[in-house]
Amino acid sequence: MTKITFIQPDGESQTVEAENGLTVMEAAKLNDIAGIEAECGGACACATCHVYVDEAWRDKTGKAADMEEDMLDFAFDVREGSRLCCQIKITDALDGLVVRVPAKQF
Template identity: 60%
Template sequence: MASITYIEHDGTEHVVDVKPGLSVMEGAIRNNVPGIDADCGGACACATCHVYVDEAWREATGKPSAMEESMLDFAEEVEPNSRLSCQIRVSDALDGLVVRLPENQH
């Protein structure tokens, strides 16, 4: 299991254990973390699972694919560390990952 910290826009933290192989989005949904809508269910087709990856974890989570970058055009307040959480696969190497959630997903 990898421990992932999801930080809501208001600063509320949710630390959850996520099974390797799942996405960061699935970890949030399965643990009832508010702020990730995931309208498309993880198909990289809606941008409602937008997160900001903590700077210390940007290299470990990798760069977004061309398709993900295209979908990020639909997210609000995109920053250089923006990712779609459905596209980040959890592994033991991501134990301790911190992501912040935007104020809203639409």
Template identity: 60%
Template sequence: MVKVTFTLHDGTVREAEGEEGLTVMETAVRNDVPGIDADCGGACACATCHVYVDEAWTGKVGEPSPMEDSMLDFASERADNSRLSCQIRLSAALDGLKVAVPEFQG
């Protein structure tokens, strides 16, 4: 299991565990993390699973694909560390990953 820490816009911290191979979005949905709506079900066709990756983890998570980058243009309050959580696949290297849920999604 891979642990992911979600910080909600109000400062509440939620920890969740997901199996390797699942996405951060799937882990959030399965653990009822508020603010991760995932309207498209993980098809990279909306921006309702937008998160901010903690600066310490951006290198390990990597850059968004061109398709994800285009979809992030629809996210409110996009930042340099913005990612769609449906596009971050869990692996042992991401155990302990920290992300924040944007305020507008909360």
């Protein structure tokens, strides 16, 4: 199992364990992480699973593909490290991943 820590805008954090092969969004939904709406269910057709990947993890999560970049145009407060967590596949290499949840989702 891979551990992922979600940090809320107020600094509160929740660490969950997730199976490899799932997405970070699926792990968030399975563990009732506040602020991850995932209205499209992971189809990369909205921006309601927007997160900020901690700088130390950006190389391991990779860069957003063109379709994801297009959807991020609709996200609130896009920053360096912004990703849609439905597009981040969980692998052993992501054990310990830290992401921050934005103050709001569109």
